[in-house]
Amino acid sequence: MKDFSVLKLLDRFAHLFEKLSVDYSTMRRILQVKLIMDERRVPTILGNSKKNEGKNTFKSSLFLYGFIGVFIGLLMLPPLPLFVTMNIVIGTIIFMVMVTMISDFSSVLLDVKDKNILLPRPVDPQTINAAKILHIIIYLFTITAAISGPSLIIGLIKHGMVFGLIFLLELILICFLVVFFTSILYLAILSLFDGEKLKDIINYFQILLAAFMLVSYQFMGRIFDLTRVTIEYSPAWWHFLIPTTWYAAPFTLFLEHNYTAYFVVLSLLSIVIPGLTTILYIFLVIPYFEGKLQKLNSSGPIRRGTIKEKLHRTAARLLCFNRTESAFYRFTQNMLAAERKLKLRMYPHLAFAVLMPFIIMANSLRYTSSWSDIIHKISNGDFFFALYMTSAFLALTPPMLSTSEEFRGAWIYRALPIESPVPVLKGALKGLIARIIIPVYLFTALIFVLICGYDIVPDIILIFINMLILILISFKMNNKELPFYRDFQTNQNYAILGVMLISMLICGACAGLHLLVRTTSFGVVLNIIASTAIVAALWHKSFKITWEDIKGSV
Amino acid sequence: MKSSAEVVVSLKNLTMSYGSNQVLKGINLEVFKGQIIGYIGPNGAGKSTTVKIILGIADKFGGQVEVFGEDIKRGTDYKRRIGYVPETAEVYETLTAREYLTFIGELYGIDYEIVDHKARKLMTLLGIDDVYDSRIASYSKGMKQKLLIISSLLHNPDILFLDEPLSGLDANSVMVVKEIMTELASQGKTIFYSSHIMDVVEKISNRIVLISEGNIIADGTFEELKGKCREGSLEEIFNQLTGFDKHKAIADEFIAVLEEGSNL
Numbered sequence: 001m002k003d004f005s006v007l008k009l010l011d012r013f014a015h016l017f018e019k020l021s022v023d024y025s026t027m028r029r030i031l032q033v034k035l036i037m038d039e040r041r042v043p044t045i046l047g048n049s050k051k052n053e054g055k056n057t058f059k060s061s062l063f064l065y066g067f068i069g070v071f072i073g074l075l076m077l078p079p080l081p082l083f084v085t086m087n088i089v090i091g092t093i094i095f096m097v098m099v100t101m102i103s104d105f106s107s108v109l110l111d112v113k114d115k116n117i118l119l120p121r122p123v124d125p126q127t128i129n130a131a132k133i134l135h136i137i138i139y140l141f142t143i144t145a146a147i148s149g150p151s152l153i154i155g156l157i158k159h160g161m162v163f164g165l166i167f168l169l170e171l172i173l174i175c176f177l178v179v180f181f182t183s184i185l186y187l188a189i190l191s192l193f194d195g196e197k198l199k200d201i202i203n204y205f206q207i208l209l210a211a212f213m214l215v216s217y218q219f220m221g222r223i224f225d226l227t228r229v230t231i232e233y234s235p236a237w238w239h240f241l242i243p244t245t246w247y248a249a250p251f252t253l254f255l256e257h258n259y260t261a262y263f264v265v266l267s268l269l270s271i272v273i274p275g276l277t278t279i280l281y282i283f284l285v286i287p288y289f290e291g292k293l294q295k296l297n298s299s300g301p302i303r304r305g306t307i308k309e310k311l312h313r314t315a316a317r318l319l320c321f322n323r324t325e326s327a328f329y330r331f332t333q334n335m336l337a338a339e340r341k342l343k344l345r346m347y348p349h350l351a352f353a354v355l356m357p358f359i360i361m362a363n364s365l366r367y368t369s370s371w372s373d374i375i376h377k378i379s380n381g382d383f384f385f386a387l388y389m390t391s392a393f394l395a396l397t398p399p400m401l402s403t404s405e406e407f408r409g410a411w412i413y414r415a416l417p418i419e420s421p422v423p424v425l426k427g428a429l430k431g432l433i434a435r436i437i438i439p440v441y442l443f444t445a446l447i448f449v450l451i452c453g454y455d456i457v458p459d460i461i462l463i464f465i466n467m468l469i470l471i472l473i474s475f476k477m478n479n480k481e482l483p484f485y486r487d488f489q490t491n492q493n494y495a496i497l498g499v500m501l502i503s504m505l506i507c508g509a510c511a512g513l514h515l516l517v518r519t520t521s522f523g524v525v526l527n528i529i530a531s532t533a534i535v536a537a538l539w540h541k542s543f544k545i546t547w548e549d550i551k552g553s554v
Numbered sequence: 555m556k557s558s559a560e561v562v563v564s565l566k567n568l569t570m571s572y573g574s575n576q577v578l579k580g581i582n583l584e585v586f587k588g589q590i591i592g593y594i595g596p597n598g599a600g601k602s603t604t605v606k607i608i609l610g611i612a613d614k615f616g617g618q619v620e621v622f623g624e625d626i627k628r629g630t631d632y633k634r635r636i637g638y639v640p641e642t643a644e645v646y647e648t649l650t651a652r653e654y655l656t657f658i659g660e661l662y663g664i665d666y667e668i669v670d671h672k673a674r675k676l677m678t679l680l681g682i683d684d685v686y687d688s689r690i691a692s693y694s695k696g697m698k699q700k701l702l703i704i705s706s707l708l709h710n711p712d713i714l715f716l717d718e719p720l721s722g723l724d725a726n727s728v729m730v731v732k733e734i735m736t737e738l739a740s741q742g743k744t745i746f747y748s749s750h751i752m753d754v755v756e757k758i759s760n761r762i763v764l765i766s767e768g769n770i771i772a773d774g775t776f777e778e779l780k781g782k783c784r785e786g787s788l789e790e791i792f793n794q795l796t797g798f799d800k801h802k803a804i805a806d807e808f809i810a811v812l813e814e815g816s817n818l
Contacts (some may be wrong), residue, residue, distance in 0.1 A: 026661060033646065033657050040648040040689075116644045120609040121661040122633040 004035050006138055022130045026123055030131040031138075034108075038139065041104070061104075065146035068096065071216070073150035076158060082256055086248035090174070093148050094243065098178050100143050102185070103206040108135065110186065110198070140175045162254055170247050173274040177243065180277040183285050203340040210348035215355055235262050246270035319430050324418060328427030328483070332401065333435045335484055341405040346397060350436065353393035354444050357386030384448040384456050384463075385511060387441075391467030392507045394437050395474055396500065401428055404484035413482050421482065421550050422543050428483040429475065433468075441467065458524045459514070465531040466510040472538040474503045480549050559586040562622060562713055562744050563608065569616035570603055577603050579768035580617070585746065590739045592759030593748040594788075596796055600768045601748045602641055605715050609638055621713070634662060637711035639719045643698045645705075647691040651677065654690060655705055662709035669708060676704045680727065695722035703731060713744045720754065732758060756788040766796045 007028055017024045039058045072092050076085055118128050148171055156164045189198045239245045249266030252258045312330065320326035336342065361383050404410075418424060445460045477499045510531075517523025563585040570578040577600045585591060595601050606612040608619055610626060610633065618625065621632045646654055652670065659669025677683040680700045685693060690701065699722045706714065714735075720728050735745055735758060749755050755762065756776055764772035764779075772779055772795050776788060783791045793799065 029657060029660050033649065033653070036653065037646060037648045113644050113646075116611060116640060117646065118661070119611045120633060120636065120638040120640075121658065122630050122663070123661055124630055 002032075002036060004032065006035070007032060010134070017130065020130070021124070021126060023124060023127045027127045027131045027134070030118070030123075030128070031134060034131070034135045035138070038108075062142065062146045065096075065100070065143060066149065068213075068216075069147045069150040072096070072147065073152075073154040076151060076154050083248050083252045086251045087242075087244045089151055090170070090247045091244040093144070093151070093171075094174055094178065096147050097140070097144050097174070098181065099205055099209045099212070100147075101140065101178055101182050102202060103209045105136070105139055106186075106202045108139070109182070136179065137175075140179065144171055144175055159251075159255055163251065166250050166254060170250070170270065173270060174247065176274040176278050176281075180274075180281050180285070183281065183289060187285065187289060199340065203343060206344050207347040207351075210344065211351035214348050214352050215359075240266065240269070243273075246273065315434065319434065320423075320427055322423050325423035325427040325430075328424050329431040329434075332428040332431030332483055335404065336432065336435050339405055339484075342400070342403065345403070346400050346436070349393065349397065349400075350440050353390045353440060356389040356393060357383075357444065357448075360386045360389065382515070384445075384452055384459060385515070387445060387448060387460065387463045388466075388507055388511045390441060390444045391463055391470060392504060394441060395467060395470035395503055395507075397436060398429060398432060398471060398475055399478055399481070401432055401483045402481035403486055407485055407487045410482065410485035413485065420545075421480070421547055422545055424482060425480065425545065426543060429471075433471070437467075437471070458528065459518070462514060462524055462528050462531065465528060465535060466507075466514070468535045469510065469531060469538065470503050470507055472535065472542050473506060474499050476538070476542045477502065480545055482550060559588070561585070561620075562587050563746075564620045565604070565608075565617065566619075567617040568604065568607065568619065570600075570607060570612065570614075577768055578607075578615070581765070581768075581770055583763065583770065583773075585744060587744055588739055588742045589761050590735065590745045590747060590759050592755035592762040593746055593765070594750070594752070594755055594762065594792065595765035596798075599765045601765060602717060604765070605638075605717060605746065605748065609633070609636065609715065634709065635712040637706035637709070637714045639702050639706045639714075639716045641717035643695075643702055645690055645698070645701065648689060650687050650689055651682075651701055652686050654701070655708065658705045659708045664709060672708060673704060676707070677701075680704070680730070696724060696727065699723055700727065707734075711743070713746065714738070715746045717748050718750070719747070720749070720751070752787065752789040752792055762788070764792065764795055771795055 010028065010031075014024045017027065041057065072089060075089050075092065078085070080088075114128075114132075148167075152164060152167050155167055186198060189201055246266050246269040249263045250270060253263045253267050312333070316326040316329045320329050336346075364383075413421075413424065441464060445464075449456060449460065514524075514527060517527045561584050563583070565581050565583040568578050568581040568583075569576065577598075581600075581604060593601055593604070603612060607615045608621065608626065610630065620626070622635065624632055626632060646657075649657070652673065655673035656666055656669050659673065660666060664672075674683060674686055677686050677700075680703075682697050682700055685697060690698065693701065699719070703719060706716075716735075720731060723731065732754075735747070739745055739760075747755065747759060760775060762772070762774065762776055762779055763770060772782070772791075774782075779788070779791050780786075783794050793801070
């Protein structure tokens with residue numbers, strides 16, 4: 001069986017563990033198994049798209065973290081005050097480590113299976129605990145090393161040995177802090193809610209991580225713009241409350257030899273607080289935590305307001321003209337609300353759809369100097385056209401509906417007496433539009449209305465209808481797939497790339513026409529009418545489908 | 555007969571609560587060497603909890619538990635002589651059978667080579683040796699159950715706790731496993747068997763313990779229980795002792811509800 005270099009390193013301290021009455025060889029064996037399982041777990045950062053069986057997923061995720069680490073390291077280059085730079089760098093590192101910890105390591109922290117497998121065997125509790133704590137430490141240090149390694153190297157080159165020493169020491173302290181905060185977070189959620197809620201919240205962190213990765217790439221190139229910015233740092237009392245200041249202060253203290261009380265106190269905090277939290281963790285959190293973990297598998301009833309429920313059912317009846325269709329409309333909405341893996345795939349994409357127009361806007365405004373200029377430019381410009389970006393991204397969501405964690409449940413499609421797949425597909429598409437596409441679009445559009453004024457409301461309506469055209473065209477071109485019928489792991493075929501290109505072209509054409517008709521007085525209204533007609537025609541044509549057209553048998 | 559035999563497990567006034575819900579209300583039980591005990595009761599009666607306490611998975615119980623005459627709170631060494639098949643298939647599914655079984659074996663202190671050899675042989679005997687190096691996640695329900703049974707027996711334990719050990723197994727495998735149990739018991743090993751399938755319990759157990767709402771309400775051989783209740787099968791005894799006589803009424807009403815829709 002595979003041996004790990006970490007374990008070989010640990011072997012040197014074997015007698016130390018034996019002194020603590022830990023059965024070293026057993027602990028080593030447990031750790032070995034845990035590390036093997038880590039390699040097979042698919043981390044959030046890698047997504048679900050590839051087939052990962054047999055590959056060392058953990059190692060490939062480390063490369064990605066290292067890649068992000070390089071960008072964090074680049075943050076050190078702009079000539080900002082050292083204190084500001086270190087605040088940004090350490091803040092980003094803490095954020096990344098914490099989010100990674102929550103999104104990928106929760107399954108380990110919250111493992112109740114462990115107890116049922118290991119405890120019936122002749123293993124002392126202290127050996128199990130030692131294995132668990134070491135496992136957390138190994139994971140945390142590996143991730144932290146990958147994320148902060150590049151910063152360390154850049155810092156060493158730029159500031160010398162002292163920097164390296166302080167940085168290393170601080171990383172260890174930061175790890176302690178992260179463990180403490182993560183478990184406090186779990187504890188708080190578990191004492192207030194049940195295990196299902198905790199899983200939901202972990203899911204949100206996973207979505208946050210994925211969205212952060214997507215969006216951060218957009219900003220990476222802009223790091224060097226910071227060279228133009230001049231920031232002066234002036235201390236304030238509330239800075240004492242921000243953890244990053246504690247860790248940034250020692251650099252000012254030792255590298256810039258600024259021995260004012262302010263930085264001395266902050267530096268002391270960087271040691272005192274992790275020390276305190278670690279003591280708290282060992283004596284208060286750990287004993288309490290184990291007890292609360294039992295709640296993990298419990299689940300309260302999902303309470304839904306009866307009024308809301310009624311509204312949903314009325315909406316289903318109004319939007320769908322047949323019973324099967326309305327059943328699948330509601331089924332799709334329920335699945336979209338409940339399925340965590342699907343959310344993990346879809347929501348970062350949605351975040352991107354919302355943020356993309358603003359990123360474009362920020363890009364085109366980057367050389368505008370004064371605020372009044374910026375406001376002037378925005379309110380008079382055609383920035384809301386960036387909404388076409390949103391609609392292009394939203395139009396890509398329908399194919400995602402075909403995947404599901406619970407894809408095995410798809411036998412119902414064939415086992416139930418459903419004559420035609422049309423109501424199934426129609427219901428699912430309508431459900432997606434009502435639950436995801438309309439709210440996301442409205443939210444983004446609303447921000448633009450607030451920025452650009454009410455005059456753009458007709459334009460926003462037109463963009464929405466044009467988005468429906470996009471959705472229907474890409475639906476028609478894509479493989480006809482039943483909703484929620486296949487595993488995430490099965491590979492998407494690359495035809496989707498072609499569909500994406502074509503829909504981008506159509507999106508561009510719609511936007512061009514829109515821009516053109518805006519110059520005439522009734523152009524937008526006429527365009528709305530024309531586009532609505534196209535939507536109606538497409539809706540009519542796209543759904544001539546029989547069971548034979550459905551791709552992939554269930 | 556009982557007094558001469560060796561007591562292997564003894565529960566004295568065992569209590570346990572989850573929050574305000576008292577699951578065990580004072581269980582007293584002595585288990586003797588070589589017995590096959592059918593441990594039965596309705597859902598939520600406290601069967602699994604009792605087993606989990608004896609195995610040291612659930613702590614914070616009240617009363618005293620002794621295994622081989624030793625208080626289980628004193629140490630974990632007694633677990634070397636215990637094998638356990640849990641009700642829900644809890645295994646590390648990302649591991650292969652080889653990885654999992656050798657790991658478990660080594661926790662019991664068996665050398666890797668020996669346990670590897672043993673595990674493979676046992677897998678072959680149960681007809682699943684072809685998946686020895688496949689991840690457990692890809693197993694069918696029956697294959698997982700066979701794996702669990704093997705992992706509970708690798709170290710040749712003296713007491714076996716089996717929670718629904720036959721679930722998911724095909725008829726042939728059921729016969730094999732039943733035969734293994736009878737054989738082990740005749741060698742003087744003790745088997746603690748809990749199940750909802752009364753026919754099996756009736757046939758293989760030489761002592762039946764019925765637990766309901768956290769109390770033992772019947773304890774004895776099948777014949778003794780039958781004498782007490784004047785009922786035919788263990789299923790009927792079970793119904794009578796747990797005070798359940800509404801199965802007919804519930805079934806009738808159930809069917810009535812089914813027919814409601816068709817009138818619309």
